[in-house]
Amino acid sequence: MGMSSKSKSDRKTSAWFQRHANDPHVKQAQREGKRSRAAFKLTEILDNEKHGLKIKRNSVVIDLGCAPGSWSVELAKYVGREGLVIGIDLLPLNPINGVTLIQADFDSPAGQKALAEALKGRAVDLVVSDMAPEMSGNKLVDQMRMIGLNEMTLHFARQYLRPDGDLLMKTFMGEGYDGFRRDLGTSFKKIKNIKPAASRKTSSEFFLLGKTFHQ
Numbered sequence: 001m002g003m004s005s006k007s008k009s010d011r012k013t014s015a016w017f018q019r020h021a022n023d024p025h026v027k028q029a030q031r032e033g034k035r036s037r038a039a040f041k042l043t044e045i046l047d048n049e050k051h052g053l054k055i056k057r058n059s060v061v062i063d064l065g066c067a068p069g070s071w072s073v074e075l076a077k078y079v080g081r082e083g084l085v086i087g088i089d090l091l092p093l094n095p096i097n098g099v100t101l102i103q104a105d106f107d108s109p110a111g112q113k114a115l116a117e118a119l120k121g122r123a124v125d126l127v128v129s130d131m132a133p134e135m136s137g138n139k140l141v142d143q144m145r146m147i148g149l150n151e152m153t154l155h156f157a158r159q160y161l162r163p164d165g166d167l168l169m170k171t172f173m174g175e176g177y178d179g180f181r182r183d184l185g186t187s188f189k190k191i192k193n194i195k196p197a198a199s200r201k202t203s204s205e206f207f208l209l210g211k212t213f214h215q
Helices: 014-022 024-032 038-047 070-079 109-119 139-160 177-185
Strands: 060-064 084-089 099-103 124-129 161-172 188-194 205-213
Touching: 038 070, 038 205, 060 070, 060 139, 070 084, 070 099, 084 109, 099 109, 124 139, 139 161, 139 177, 139 205, 161 177, 177 188, 177 205
Parallel strands: 060 084, 060 124, 084 099, 124 161
Antiparallel strands: 161 205, 188 205
16 A cells, blocks of 8 residues: 555665665666566566466456555566456556556445456456555564554455465564464465565565465
């Protein structure tokens, strides 16, 4: 939902800016015209067969909190013209070819109505989320906010995923994680932790992949 993994004050520090500017994935994203370096996290996960997350050409994918749209851009390449990618975020986004964009809270009645209209009765094969909270600097507070976003994402996936569908979401290791992972395991046959190489080593983020949804 347009949320950032760095606080506003952190983003203004010269040290952070220098690390960001020198990041090889940032430079590569700029060279290739990507909306952000986050695109490489997704493509690395999708292109690595050992993770078992394969998107078919006619898949229906929902990208929660999609701003600035880097994941939606990549997803559209995987699903092709036969598929459907819906990106939803509170923030406005520039149009993305092959992607239906919704500016709304995905957990609100308005957002749910817009999603239903965009889906036109099609079942959802995959829900993805690269959302993270605006960081406060308080580790416990930030962790609880992250788990809260994870819980919202899981609730959404339980509403929309078809049987045997998949879920991919960002999370942090810390307070509340173990309990959330157990809850996730009640709805998916297989759970996997993934730390892409494109994810900074100094970052506490990693991704949870829930395979084969069941109710």
